[in-house]
Amino acid sequence: MSWNRQARLLAAALVLLGCLFLCVSRAPAQAVPYQRPVDTAPQPGAIGGGYKTPDVQKPLPRAYWLQVLDVGLLAAALGVSVWLVLKRRNRKWLVALTAGSLAYFGFYREGCICPIGSIQNVTVALTDPRYSIPMVVTATFVLPLVVALFFGRAFCGGVCALGAIQELVVLKPIRVPRRLDQALGLLKYAYLGLAILFAIRPALARDFLICRFDPFVGFFRREGAPHMLLIGGAFLAAGMFIGRPYCRYLCPYGALLSWCTRLARRGVTITPDKELDCGLCTGACPYGAIERMRAVRPNCFYCARCYAYCPRDGELARAKPSLVQLPGAPS
């Protein structure tokens, strides 16, 4: 009896094994492990038929002379900005320079390299012995500061792409109460400190906050994380009514520039006028940088609106008399 049961068990096991074998042999051909047919790459001689190995297309990084050209253009734009605002007191051409800078430094160079972000690279290069930056980055960082030390924030006026995109959307600026303006203005120092703190951390924990939370670089590159594009859009929308909110309240490079500007010998001046202290310039300034009819240089963005609105100076004063003649008046 027990022998019989063992035989039956054996038979069942055999049938099972047979099924398994069938399954395996039914599986498609890839069950045979793939083996590569060659051990070395065949060269054109072995391939024959006059075959030539094509070049692998490897696009090169931006040529060095083009980077030097960027720094040259930055220096030139700074010079032109100083000349237009302080010497010519001309807003029209400054707007043209602003648009040009936005097109080149913003949309063509896609917002990189910029002095604002270079704060972090300079910080890391100064503190980390194993990190160094190319000469063009150093120049990009230092140039606007040196100009500010002598002539004020000319960089903010016609050169900075982040400033330019906000400058061109100013529509109907409201006057931010002075106390609130000053309080919010402190944010940029906190942001500068935070950015430096994050940049001096050890290499793996390091973060470049200014670049990560750059609100406009997404527009310059025509792509970006949705939340950053949204923040950028919000800044631009707010910028229609509050002049250049990023520059005034957050820009960490603006903090450095306003320190340098305090020491500047020259800058935007509103000439005292005994007969006509009309205050049109105060109303024209969207950035609250004119107090008691005098320019507050550390807050001035070199937009030259005050000159454009001045009846004694700038374009209005130089306009031909025929332009201010009333219609219908005897000529």
Next chain:
Amino acid sequence: MSEDLTRRALLGNVARGTVLLTLAGGAGFLIRKANGQVVWQVDAARCLNSRLGEVNVEACSLCTSACVVALSAVRAVNEYSKCGRCNVCPAYFNITSAVDEHGLPSEKLCPRDAITRKAIGKVDPEDPANNFYEYAIDEDKCDGCGKCVMKCKEPLGLGSITLRIRYDKCVNCNRCAIATACPQSALLQLPVEQAIRPPEVRRLGL
């Protein structure tokens, strides 16, 4: 009054001079330390997809998802001179798919159909298995997912496909998002001379 003004002017000059000297000193220090242009590049020996020994694992596709550029700046590049030009390429075909009537796997591996296959050299139309094939990767379609790279390396292939950063696409971020995400630390910021080969460096005038 006038003496006061001159004192102020003098103080201003001193302060300006101090800041200027500090800036110049800092810039001088940085310039003495400066290297040339630095660029990001994938180190094939560290990248999980091309590193030897890592087989039968899912390809890492962080290069595709982490890059700040919409279609990642990382691409698979086939170094033709190292390519085995096999009839059944494990990076072109999904070699686990069923075999069709021509004796080739029926499915392709690339999810974006970026690789093209072309018979080269002395083509024998009678016996396709005896021909050599060129596998070209379309740069506009590839998003650097690394599936083909994983299959091309030893022992299945010869390791001719690697992930490379395309400098026409890369915006050279301060802190490369892929480098931050990469668990193998395979993205390195290198002097341009190391990231690309010497003849190309010479053409750049570096």
